[in-house]
Each structure stands twice: as structure tokens, then as C-alpha cells.
Amino acid sequence: MKNNMHRIEKMKTMKTRNILNSILVMFFALSVNSTLAQEVDRSKAPEPGEAPVINIPKPQLFELDNGLQVIVVEDHSLPRVAWRLYVDYDPILEKDKTGILQAFGQSMGTGTTSKTKVEIDDATDFIGASINFSSRGFYASSLTKHQDEMLSILKDILFNPTFPSDELDKIKKQMVSNIKNNKSSASTMASNVRRVVNFGTEHPYGEVETVETVENIKSEDLKKFYGTYFKPNISYLVVVGDINKEQAEEKIKSMFGSWEKGDVPTHKYKQPQLPSGNKVVFVEKKGAVQSEIRVTFPVQLKPGADDAIAASVMNSILGGGIFSGRLMQNLREDKAFTYGCRSALDKDEITGEFYTFGSFRNEVSDSAITEILYEVNRITDELVSDDELSLTLNSMNGSFARSLESAQTIANFALNTIRYDLQEDYYQNYLTNLSKVTKEDVRNAAKKYLHPDNAYIVVAGSKDITDKLKKFSSDGKIDERDMYGNVKKDLEKAPEGVTAQSVINDYLKAYTMEDKMKKVEKKFKKLKSIQQEMTATVQGGMQLSFKSYQAAPNKESQIISMNGMTVQKQYFNGETGGATGMQGASELTEEEIKAKKVESRMDAELKYDELGYKMELLGVNKIGEHKTYKIKLTSPEGTVSFKDYDVDSHLLIRTESIVETPEGPSSSVILFSDYKEYDGFMFPSKMEIESGPQTIEAEVKSVEVNGKIDDAVFNK
């Protein structure tokens, strides 16, 4: 509207100034000419200019007397240099010390015969350098002017490591933290399981570190590994950047010349097999709003194989590219199931693998699998279109050219050529060979390397979706795994005659130390109150104290305090209840009160049936050394918990409660042990409370049965 008024006003003024106007028009016309007048044909994309010539600079190679092979790539465009060492031993089985290779990499640089970690870190940071060690060597870079300082730090770390135990302990602790933290990462779970099913746990690529395997790593193991495998005769040194060959050679000779060579053990592994049909492998991630899905299988494809380029083209059409891959087009652009879905075809000297990857919202997880399998099938059945092929060849051509911007690429080419024994001009000829790939080559590669009927379909997500996954499995079964890829075993059947009620009854007898249910009932009638006091030590020596109070018929209260200050109090007086504490106060809702009235009864266990609880005996379970009967208990309000009762002692040794949250079900676990008698009842004197990655160990200080309790504890 405003625009319109403005225009009309303008037209009026123009009329009154006719003469001036015509002059202006000419002037404007001219000035307009320079910008608007060339009518540009925008309707068609411009044609490309002549293809640029791509030169791959030749790296300089030489070998030291001790067998160390050196690759130098000069690049003086920026005043910086990068040094990389690659120790090329065969992959190693880490077994009950899985994680040792990672721990080794992190331990290098935590101490040398003359320097502490703090000194090494400070020297490195001071010059703004970065030095990173892995189990296969190092990658280090700095500005040219700080290069010598960096090399002297590197030399000390590489040749005088001491692997101090206290530093290793810290590293292990961090690794354990990470492992536990990964409980909340669906993608880590999915990739753990993917590796385990593809390669098996007897293969270095199928090993997954656990808390236990990490705990097993010792400083001596690292020393042994270093002494066995870090030898110059199986190593490559790659120097890239603002340095010339002469300078490099001089520095390398003085730094690595006295490194002693030695025999290094070699290792061979069995080739993993494809599954006999499609198998659905599921790992639960409580509270997941999306499922991480991988369709995957092992692949025998070595770098530099005759059809390696065709296989890459094939994977690129299927699930590579930017947005043009079929998986991306179908599942994102067409169906909007996901933010991204791609595939990878890993070439490897020992064993490669294929996998699609993406995360999909729960409701469409099964539809997503259908579409992924459809696309994997389609590319093995039908020839790809001319357009797809030319797009992919162009795109791979471009990405090859772009990668040359980094001198590291040139160095990697040189390293690969030697490591994989490629033809000397493999990379020089890469673009020519790429351009020769045909549609038939692509289909042949798909037929040879893709196995849509012998695939693992790995899903990490919410258990709600498992029913919809069964149809993808050849045998209709779901192979359930834990986050490390271990099989979740079905429970053994309980012996004839054992029922949920009989297990509970046996427990009640053991708990009350009576031999007849009549006597148990009598004892419960007399039971008026229980008070327990526990302490727990958490990180940093902080002491937590728990007090719990119960009184007949259904009052209860728990108070957690730290240094005498109440952190949290939960209370229920039989009618109302709530919580107060550092996280604010809250009141129970009507529904919660209804549930509490039943759950808080001191005799609830005695009257499960009467109160409307559902009990189900799931079978015989094993917890640590103990055989247990596992029972699923559903409260009248629908709250589910699992309880494990020791087969021999009949006592309760584990509970797991499932709590509904807006993000799905979530669990909390308590382990009970070291039962002792207190006032004629058996109570555990130790508890382990698992809360996420934290395990709080609590010790019972006192238990008092039928003592006097101030009613105030059951109120706010």
C-alpha cells in the first residue's frame, strides 16, 4: 500500500516536469544500460569453461638405514609444518584388555624419563603446537618457526615414555566415564553392535571395550606393547608443509636415525561370514525419540582392487554424494523420514564392511528399513541411469580435485601407494580410470559387494518399535543385544512347582525368619515401624546420608543429607505427600497419592494379590554369582518393576523400577547384599544404587524395628 502511494506521487511530479524529465530519462536510460540492459539469459545454466589441469605434486621419498620410510611433501603457502608417524603393524586382538590401544595412545605424552605430563603439556601449548599420539604413532603440527621446539618434545615422548600408573589410572577413569556416558548415545550403541555382528568378537574390528576390559589394563601392558610394535622398519614418517627435502632429511636423521629396528609379530584373522538370511539385531535405548538404523554386512574389498573405483561409484550413487544419493533422495527429500541417510563402503586390507546409517523417528522406523532395503536391492538389480552415473562421476571427480587443496591429501596418496602396494601412478591415473566406469561396472560391483538378503539390520532405539521389526528378520526373531553387542539371553525356565507367589512367600519367610506363612502374617501384624540409616561416600570424599522411615499402615519418608544439610526429603503421611529440598518443593498429585497409598503399605509384599498387583515369574536369572528367580511386578496403577530373589537364600537381591517419563520408560536399579539380622528381620547391610553412570555404594549403619518415630518426618 505504502509502496503504491509513493509511486503515484512520483508519477505526478514527473508530469509537471516534462522537459527536465526527458533529459533525466536519457540519463537514466544510460545508467540503466550499464546494469539492467544486457538482458541476461538466466533460463539455462552456464556452460563450464575448459577443464582445469590437475597436477598432483610428486612427494619426495627416502628410507633410513633402520627401515623407516619417509615421505616429504613441500607446501610453502602457509608458514606451518605437520609431522605424522604411522606404525604399520597388523591389527591386534585386545581380548580381555580391549581398550589397551586407545589407552596406549593417550598415555604417550603423560610422562617421559625426564618430564612430567604437566611439563610436556605446557611446553606444547606454549608454542601453540598440537601433538596427538595414537596407537599407531602421532600427528603433530606447528608454525614453521616453532618446529624445532616441537620436534624436541616429540622426540622425548616417542623414545622415552614411562607410562606412569597414576596417569594411566586417570585415563582409564575417563574411558570408563565415556563408556558409561555412551549409554545415552544411540549411535554409539548401533555402531558397537554393527561391529560385533559383522566381525565377531574374535576379530580386532569386532572388539568393544567395556568397563571390565578397561579396568584390566596395566602400565606394564603398555610398555610391552610399545616394546613389541613400535619399530622403525614397519613405520612411515610423513612430513608436509613449509620445509624442503634437505631440511627434512637432516632433522629426520638426527631425530630418528638411532631408532633401533626389530622383528614385529604378524597376525592373521578368519574372514567373517555373511548371515544366512536377514537378521534384525536390536539394542534398547530407553527414552529414544529416534531409532539409529544400520543395514550392514562385512565385505571383502581391498584398497586398489580392480573394481574398487567402480564399487565407490556404486556406493556414491546409493548413499554418497551431497543430497543426490538415492537413500538421501528417497528417505529425506521424498519421505522426510530423516535429516540424513547415507551409506558407507569401507575398503580394508583385511576385511571391509558396508553399512547404511541414519536416524529416524520412531513411527517411521520400519518404513525406513523397507525403503533402505528397497534401494539396496534396486541398485543390484537394475542398471543406474545415465544421469546418475554422469552426476556421480562428475561429483567424484570434483571431490578428488578439491581434496588436493590440502597438502595432507598428497601425503596420504603417497602413504597409501606404499602401504597398499598400489601402482606407482595409481593416483595420477585415478581420474582417467574413474571416467571409464560404466553402468554395467556399477551393477557388477553392486552384485558382488551388496547382500540385501544377507544383511544385519541393526536398530538402536525404543523397545516400543520392536514388534514392527520382526517382519524384516528371515526367521521372524529379534536378536537382542546390550550396548556392547553381547547377546541378551532368554531366561532359563523355573522348575516345576515354582510360581511367582511361591517365590514371594519364600522371600517373606526368609525376611521374617519364620518357617510358616501363618507366622509370617502374625509377625507382619506386629510390625509397626522400620527406620534405617545408611551412609554413602561419593566422589571427592563427600559423605551422603540416607534415612528411611516407614510406619504402619502406609506412612513413609526418605531424607538425603550431606554434611548435616538436607538435600532432599520425600514424605507421605498416608493421605498427602511430596518432596522438598535443594531442587525445590513439590506436592504429590491425586493420582500419585492413590498409588502411594497402596505402594507404601508396610505389608504390601504380603498382600500383593489382594491389593491388585500382578506378578509374573519370568524365569531363572543370574546376577553376579547368584542364581535368582526374576519376577515382573505390575502395581494396580500400572507401574512396572522387576525383582530378583536368590534361589538359595530366597532374599531379594535386585530391584529394577521402570518409570514412565515423557520421553519413554526409564529405569533405576538397586542391588542388595550382605544380609544381616536386625530385630528378628533380615535386612541387607549393603546396597548399590545404579543411577546412570554413577554407582553409589551405601552401607547400612543401623536398622530399628518397631522403634518410635516422630510423626513430623512423614510431613513436609
Place this chain on the structure above:
Amino acid sequence: MKRINYTLLALMLLLGVTSIAQEKKIEFTEYDLDNGLHVILHKNNKTPIVAVTVMYHVGSKNENPNRTGFAHFFEHLLFEGSQNIDRGEFDSYVENAGGTLNANTSQDRTFYYELLPSNQLELGIWLESERMLHAKVEQVGIETQREVVKEEKRQRNDNQPYGSLLNESFSHAFKEHPYKWTPIGSMEHLDAAQEADYKHFYGTFYVPHNATLSIAGDINIEETKKLIDKYFGSIPRGANINVYRDVESLSADDFVNKYFKDAKDSKKEEVKKALGEKSPSDILKKYFKGNDKKLPEIPRPDSNMEPALGGEVRDTIYDNIQLPAVVMGYRMPAQGTKDFYAVQMMNRILSRGESSRFTKNIVDKKQLAIAALAFPLPLEDPGLALVLGITNAGVQPENLEEAMNKEIEIMRTEMVSDREYKKAQNQIENDFVYNFASVAGIAESLANYHVYFGDANLINTEIDKYMAVTKEDIQNAAKKYLSKDNRVVLYYLPKEGDSEE
């Protein structure tokens, strides 16, 4: 004679002292087109590739509070095509050319780029000029991208441990300024968006005088200028760009109703006839001459609208995480201010590298955290510096917070050591060299410096601003900004496993 020599000598000394790292200057050419588009060109013939980039000075802070997430959503939509590019073709043109493309949206700006073989320069220029002149958004594209953005949010924020960290920090730290929401925004708002919203956003912010075209790589400057003139020079100026878009997208009746409502019937008929016969630029020439004189002002929020925090804000966030985290957000000055550079230096001393105070003391020595970081977010308006730690297994967040508070207190009360100060300088110098390792990075930096500071040459001189920060400046900045009154403290706690259950 003598005097000149002395001046030269002094100058050389000065340069030698201040510009330590910039042994090689980044050369560039810059100019404005008549329509207000700013152009920056950098030639680097090392590899036969070119980065074609356009930065629009619009981000989530320009959004209507009832349409948060719109700038980022709009970025997705602008890959849908144009009057001359069909749906889905934007990507395939680039891939077919062997290139790559993407875009991203921050609170302050939206950045699009193509990285192409250098013989495809014209393609990149054409694509970006199409996006600027007359992008086309169809309903099917809107629906698809809406779902894609929702999945992006689920993947990056909802399903990612601590993924809501930015949203929560900013929403607790700001009450008035649009920084109170983050670029991902609200999915309900996106659902509510109407066609008028798209048109308005495009018409207001996607105009040449709100954009910077930055091209770096294997180019010939003069030829590139000609191509830019051809494709971008022909984009109308000022209000006329939206008239041009309407000529193409509205029916003749709608167009006349919009622009010639009060004109005589004969005039209306004439215009309708012209619309059928003439090209959009001829229509502009004939009926909208002079309409492009003024460049409409781009609406921007008042950078100082946010009052001081006025006291510590504390809250607890329950998230799908395993390890509790302590997240502190300190209100910070805008990027480019003297204080901001001081804060940047301070952040390096606190958490850059293994020998930094946080890592050395809190992560390594006391084992209270698996990671502890301090990083100011560079923002155009006064923003936030985040200081955060993720607890080690079994550590209470209270204990971690205490340790973090202690380090911050030391920063406020004690001068940093000479060695730490020199170390921070060395690290900055290193960063500057590494930032310029790719033509894409150079193109983006040039655009950034121009858009935010009106000085692309900061690519060569900004390091001096860091080097000018003194130890006193660092302590003063710590005193001024790292106070409890100026911060938000959030505890991230796991949803599951309340220990009293």
C-alpha cells in the same frame, strides 16, 4: 630525506612487532554494485577450485518472536529452486559440476556456498544470483523441509546429550533481545508459518544491499567482475527487486491490484498487456523508474535492548544424559569490541590445551570433570560466554561448580602469568595461520569481516587487536564480566534414576 627514512623505519618496526604471523597477506579486491551488493574477490591459483559464497546479513535475531526458527528454515527453502531452477536441481547442478554446496544460519547471518572446479565459476555465480533474484518455493518443498528441519532438531538437539544446552543458556540469559531463542527455533512456529511470512522475509532480507558476495580461489579478477556484472548487476535495486519478483510470480490481475489499484482502467489494461508481452526488467523500466532510488533500511533489533542480568539466574534441566553437567553463561560484550578480545584471550588461558587451568586443575588433577571448557560465542550484539563442565562419574555437580568458581575467582583477583599470556598469544597466532588454509575459509572470513565490521582487511589486521590486549585488560575483563550477578548457572541432571526410588 632523513625524516622520511625515520618514518619508514618506525613503520617497519611497528609492522615487525605487531603483525607477527601474517608473513603472507591475503590480497583481495572489493567494491559495491549499483544495487548495493558488496563484492569481495580473492585470487589464489594453487588448486583449480573456487568458492562462491553469499552472506546475507540476516539470522535468527531478525525473526518475528512468533516465528522463531524462520531464518534457518528459510535457508533450507532456498535450496528448493528458482524461476529457472526446478525443485531438486540446485544440488544436482553443483554435484554434476563436481562441486559441493551447503549453507548455515546463525543468530546474525545466513551463509551459502558452492565449492566448484574453477572452470565452473560461472555456474556458481548463476546459481547464487538466481537464489538472490527470484527463488521459488512451492508447497511441497515447504512441507518436506519442515519435516527435515524437525528431524534436524531431533537429531541435533533432542536426541543429543546436552543438545539443548545453547537453547537453555540463551533462554535463561536473555529476556528482551532475540538472542533469547536460538536459530533452530520453535517447531510450532514453523508449523504456523504462512505464505505471507515467506514473501515478507524474502522481500525484506534477501535483497542485494543486505548481501555480500565473496569469491575466493583460482580466478581471474577481471573476468570474474564481468560475470558478476552479468548475473548480479542485473538484479534490480531497492524496492524494485520485489516488484520484479511480483512481475514473475503474481497473476496480471493481482499485480495490477497491488501496484495500480488507484490507476485508471485504461492504465490497468495497458499494464496487464505489458505484463504479457514484456520482460520483467522492461516492466520495471517502463513503470517503476525511480522506484529504486532509495535502499530500504533493513530492520535490525536494537543491540542494547537487553538490560543487565541483575543477579544470578539458576535452574536445573533434566535431560536424557548420563553425566550431570554444570553450564554457566556469562553475559558478554559484542564481538570486535576491545573487551571481547580480552575475553577471548582469557578463554584460552582457562581452557585451551592440556596445560590450561581448567583442564590441568579440574579435569586432570582433581578429576572432577571429563571436560571443562570456556568459550565466548562471537555474536554481533552483546551475547554470552559459556563456561561448562561435564562431571566425572560419581561427582556431584555442586563440587564441580565449586572448582569452576574457584578458577574464575583466581582469574578475577590475580594477574595471569607472563608465560600464560605469551602462550595465549602464540595460540592466537597459530589459529590465524590455520584459518586461512582453504579458499572456502578465506571467502567466509572476508565476508564476515565485511558484514560485521565493514572492514574486510581485518583478515590481515585483526590479529593485532588480539596482540594489543594486555594482562591488565584480561584481568579487568574478568572482573567486569565474570561476576555472579552477570551469569546464568544451569545444572544438567539425568532424567532417569532418582536415587531415592
